[in-house]
Amino acid sequence: MKLVYFAWLREHIGLDEERIDLPASVKNVRDLINWQQSRGEGYARAFADPETVRVALDQFHAEHDEAVGTAEEIAFFPPMTGG
């Protein structure tokens, strides 16, 4: 699946997107964030405070207890500041 990153998450990780297979242990959004924290220094910094990370599954906002399911594109970003 494709993972995409925006704003300071993108800067900390140093990538705007990547293709990856998630481990079977990742069931919901919270598991996904915990797994991201273990992937290296940039990821640890980007995901240090899970509460500040928003996630979208196939371009729909998702709560942290939502199942990742069969999403093809998962986006990670900070709280939004448009308008």
Added chain:
Amino acid sequence: MTVSLQREDFDISAEIDRLVDGRTSVGAAVTFTGLVRDMVHDQRILDMTLEHYPAMAQNELERIEQQARSRWPALTGTRIIHRFGTLMPGDRIVLVITLSSHRQVAFEAAEFIMDFLKSRAPFWKKERTEQGEASWVAAKDEDDKARLRWQ
């Protein structure tokens, strides 16, 4: 009912005319325009860059429009334009237009759209100040509260 994400500026008057499209049943057109401010606390802003998630921003803004239409069936037109890229103080960032036969629906729907846009549409602002630092704008709790008051 249309959403545009664009780098270019927009012409508010032309957008109203296009949306009304000669319909004389429209008695109220409300517009909201968001502009780039020149100061943040005591620091002068040189410019502001808006990053966005293109596909989701388009979909999310269309979903917000759709919610407004379901909530106010008397809404007879909506238009949202959001710019991205680097903007200067005074530049226009966002335009919301709502139409109805009477003003109340148009006012309420415009506020509703902006409250949802602020905390649900995937855009992020980065400001560069005179001191040379560029920093991501922090989201405000008030924006979440403004959205929640509609629930």
